[in-house]
Amino acid sequence: MMTLSAAVLAVLGIAFTFLPEELAVYLGSEPGPLDVLQLQVVGALYAGFAMLNWMAKGSRVGGIYNRPICIANFAHFFIGAMAMFKFLFRYPEQPFTLWILCAVYAGLAAWFGLTLYRHPLPAQSSQV
Numbered sequence: 280m281m282t283l284s285a286a287v288l289a290v291l292g293i294a295f296t297f298l299p300e301e302l303a304v305y306l307g308s309e310p311g312p313l314d315v316l317q318l319q320v321v322g323a324l325y326a327g328f329a330m331l332n333w334m335a336k337g338s339r340v341g342g343i344y345n346r347p348i349c350i351a352n353f354a355h356f357f358i359g360a361m362a363m364f365k366f367l368f369r370y371p372e373q374p375f376t377l378w379i380l381c382a383v384y385a386g387l388a389a390w391f392g393l394t395l396y397r398h399p400l401p402a403q404s405s406q407v
Contacts, residue, residue, distance in 0.1 A: 280394065281336035284352055284387055288329035295322030306374065328355065341399035349395050356388035 294302060299318030303310035310318070328351075335348050363381035367373055 292326030
């Protein structure tokens with residue numbers, strides 16, 4: 280889960296950091312200098328979040344373990360998915376890649392949401 284989210288965020292971070300103008304044009308916008316700067320800052324946020332998830336990939340996540348990381352990921356993916364759903368249902372003629380990204384975000388939101396309230400260790404049976 281942490282590796283997948285790190286990979287998704289790293290791809291987005293690299294893309295928005297190094298190709299902000301091209302991505303904006305692909306999505307149907309004519310970006311000005313401030314728009315390009317905003318996309319690059321968003322790319323930096325994605326890259327930082329990707330690094331956080333990559334560094335936590337070997338740790339236990341769930342229940343009380345790494346709860347701040349789990350909550351941050353859940354909030355990011357849930358809020359992002361809801362914003363994309365709202366946008367895509369209002370403007371359905373958007374590129375198919377945006378629909379795919381929305382589905383990935385929704386899946387990761389569900390996964391982090393479940394992980395948030397589950398203990399990462401399997402239940403131990405008591406044998407007498």
